[in-house]
Amino acid sequence: xxxxxxEVGEIGIVKEFTxxxxxxxxxxxxCLPGEEIKVSRIAPLGDPIAIHVSGYQLSLRKFEASTIIxx
Amino acid sequence: MKADIRVALVGNPNTGKSTLFNALTGLNQKIGxxxxxxxxxxxxxxxxxxxxKAEIVDLPGTYSLYPKSKDExxxxxxxxxKESELAPDLIVVILDATNLKRNLLLYTQVxxxxxxxxxxxxxxxxxxxxxxxxxxxxxxxKLGVPVVxxxxxxxxxxxxxxxxxxxxxxxxxxxxxxxxNAIAPDLIESISREINTDNPYFALQLAHQHENxxxxxxxxxxxxEELEKEHSFHSQKAQAxxxxxxxxxxxxxxxxxxxxxxxxxxxxxxxxxxxxLTHKVFGFIIFLGILLFMFQAIFSWSAYxxxxxxxxxxxxxxxxxxxxxxxxxxxxxIDGVVAGLxxxxxxxxxxxxxxxxxSILEDTGYMSRVTFMMDKIMRKVGLNGKSVVPLIGGxxxxxxxxxxxxxxxxxxxxMITIMVTPLVTCSARLPVYTLLxxxxxxxxxxxxxxxxxxxxxxxxxxxxxxxxxVVAYVMKxxxxxxxxxxxxxxxxxxxxxxxxxxxxxxxxxxKTFVLEAGKVIIxxxxxxxxxxxxxxGNRFEKIxxxxxxxxxxxxxxxxxxxxxxxxxxxxxxxxxxxxxxIEPVIKPLGFDWKIGIALITSFxxxxxxxxxxxxxxxxxxxxxxIESVQEKMRNAKDLHGQPVFTLAVxxxxxxFYAFAMQCASTIAVVYRETKDWRWPAAQFVYMTVLAYAAxxxxxxxxx
Numbered sequence: 001x002x003x004x005x006x007e008v009g010e011i012g013i014v015k016e017f018t019x020x021x022x023x024x025x026x027x028x029x030x031c032l033p034g035e036e037i038k039v040s041r042i043a044p045l046g047d048p049i050a051i052h053v054s055g056y057q058l059s060l061r062k063f064e065a066s067t068i069i070x071x
Numbered sequence: 072m073k074a075d076i077r078v079a080l081v082g083n084p085n086t087g088k089s090t091l092f093n094a095l096t097g098l099n100q101k102i103g104x105x106x107x108x109x110x111x112x113x114x115x116x117x118x119x120x121x122x123x124k125a126e127i128v129d130l131p132g133t134y135s136l137y138p139k140s141k142d143e144x145x146x147x148x149x150x151x152x153k154e155s156e157l158a159p160d161l162i163v164v165i166l167d168a169t170n171l172k173r174n175l176l177l178y179t180q181v182x183x184x185x186x187x188x189x190x191x192x193x194x195x196x197x198x199x200x201x202x203x204x205x206x207x208x209x210x211x212x213k214l215g216v217p218v219v220x221x222x223x224x225x226x227x228x229x230x231x232x233x234x235x236x237x238x239x240x241x242x243x244x245x246x247x248x249x250x251x252n253a254i255a256p257d258l259i260e261s262i263s264r265e266i267n268t269d270n271p272y273f274a275l276q277l278a279h280q281h282e283n284x285x286x287x288x289x290x291x292x293x294x295x296e297e298l299e300k301e302h303s304f305h306s307q308k309a310q311a312x313x314x315x316x317x318x319x320x321x322x323x324x325x326x327x328x329x330x331x332x333x334x335x336x337x338x339x340x341x342x343x344x345x346x347x348l349t350h351k352v353f354g355f356i357i358f359l360g361i362l363l364f365m366f367q368a369i370f371s372w373s374a375y376x377x378x379x380x381x382x383x384x385x386x387x388x389x390x391x392x393x394x395x396x397x398x399x400x401x402x403x404x405i406d407g408v409v410a411g412l413x414x415x416x417x418x419x420x421x422x423x424x425x426x427x428x429x430s431i432l433e434d435t436g437y438m439s440r441v442t443f444m445m446d447k448i449m450r451k452v453g454l455n456g457k458s459v460v461p462l463i464g465g466x467x468x469x470x471x472x473x474x475x476x477x478x479x480x481x482x483x484x485x486m487i488t489i490m491v492t493p494l495v496t497c498s499a500r501l502p503v504y505t506l507l508x509x510x511x512x513x514x515x516x517x518x519x520x521x522x523x524x525x526x527x528x529x530x531x532x533x534x535x536x537x538x539x540x541v542v543a544y545v546m547k548x549x550x551x552x553x554x555x556x557x558x559x560x561x562x563x564x565x566x567x568x569x570x571x572x573x574x575x576x577x578x579x580x581x582k583t584f585v586l587e588a589g590k591v592i593i594x595x596x597x598x599x600x601x602x603x604x605x606x607x608g609n610r611f612e613k614i615x616x617x618x619x620x621x622x623x624x625x626x627x628x629x630x631x632x633x634x635x636x637x638x639x640x641x642x643x644x645x646x647x648x649x650x651x652x653i654e655p656v657i658k659p660l661g662f663d664w665k666i667g668i669a670l671i672t673s674f675x676x677x678x679x680x681x682x683x684x685x686x687x688x689x690x691x692x693x694x695x696x697i698e699s700v701q702e703k704m705r706n707a708k709d710l711h712g713q714p715v716f717t718l719a720v721x722x723x724x725x726x727f728y729a730f731a732m733q734c735a736s737t738i739a740v741v742y743r744e745t746k747d748w749r750w751p752a753a754q755f756v757y758m759t760v761l762a763y764a765a766x767x768x769x770x771x772x773x774x
Contacts, residue, residue, distance in 0.1 A: 020308065021307055022557065023311055027315065027318070045447040056170045060560075061557070064558065064559060
């Protein structure tokens, strides 16, 4: 299951990443393995999405979300 | 100004860094560029309680020392270069107290560079409101550095921070965070020996960033590259290891120092606003509404101050003409310099209002929501959600907008944004459009509601957006890039704009505009005046001699004769000769040599058009009759006695101005931003070709 498959309001816990380059950026922004992520909303046109992670709101594209594998 | 201690301000974006900078320095600051790059450098001075003076450098906001964009890359090089004139004695790291975890990542990286550090724990009031409890003393003890709680917005804790700066140690006393050596032990050791440093984190950063650091010699950089290969160093893997280690240290620091309630108040409050502002339907309606309001405001609010400025300059011109003796120098001063100045100053209200809006939209956090909503559409045409900001800014001026593309991390997205931003109708085109529309479009209402002139102007604005999107779409297929685009962006919580910052940005932008554009416009006005007042050889004398002959003086009235003389002089002046040279090229567009002169001068800056028309037709016309440029142009006749400015000519001209790259400042800034002459050259060529084609088509359709 990846982050891009979650619906608005659903919560997941980060397990690992499928893409090294993306993972470096995501981890710097606080998306670390073991961290809880909640999907806050989806942009009006379906992409990107906004998530709540480590105490703040982050937006990322669906494709980027699909590189985050959840537990 | 000589300072006793140099302080660098470092922090994540949206942590209130610039507010704190303003609070520390007041208006005692100056803006320049970091050496060699166009990243804006803000330096201010602050009086410390012990009587010493601190120089404070505001560095661009960043989430980590590993840069993602051009702006961010400056942070590490300023902090790391020991011999530089900017090398700080002390770093103040600003942390957002409501989001300590992510903020501490940058802190631990900076602390490992072993430069003395102080933490300014900002937004402490908001943290209290959200029931986040921070044990500041314990935090300071665990990190080994002073932690000063502040609220930059409310100006609380500023005096304490200044005291902490004045008591700061000369030596770095911060606690070790992670075991840096463990990341790449052999490589760090070899680089440390090579570069002669005893700081393992500095050595590791060199391994990652040596290609982009100006202070390393090429030989040093090559040697580091060799060492990397030797030790099979993988930059991204090392970064991932480092980040995980740092967050694990941060969790250790935070677990007994910070307690956070389950949901923060601020977040849920922001969430409610987001439900409306990024709503499927209302989101776009509100965005359009804000844009419409913004343009209405730019035009209607600026009308009164603009006419005041114009009247003021007319008064000055009249006054100077009375005081000074008549002669070529007086003419140069009044028709060249003062007329040119008034052409610049008149834009101040529009520029200031536009930047007030942009700074309010950014400050409140709304701009990042627009980026969030628009990303999908923008990506389809080869742009990026973040291109929305420069494109909207392009309605004011392409120069600051092109500079603002630095936040776009992806190279291709950034280049396309730079290439199409000058197509957006900037405020310099506005006077050209208003003048020409008023000339040929009747001022009456259709369908009771819409003013025809207003509709024509709206049409020009829409055309510019459509053309920018089409060109972007084409470039998407021309430009090749292997780099991947990504869009990982913080959505900051909504906040009230800080009115001080808004005012400051209005003042700063208006000042920059007057200084930058002013230089060009005054220079062009003077050159144009000289070119139209002097002629090659003795052509002027010949004309005067010719019209002193009795067959002219007897048959033609004095006034009429003067008009003929000055008109023939203009045609024979350097400017006239130049106009005639390009006349064959622009004839198919419906332009004569006088418009040709205006086109040439407009390549320095578009707004010069109005001034050029004024100069040409005042040289040409009867000096006793004072009439507006518009009147003069309306009365202009060609050789056959037909009006020069017909509907076809006016629209052809507008099309030319809509597409042509007529702005020296934009060309210069595109070069500065791309560091390659081929970009501004390509932009100049494609825009000029488009301009010629559009003008040709519209002239022949309307003729």
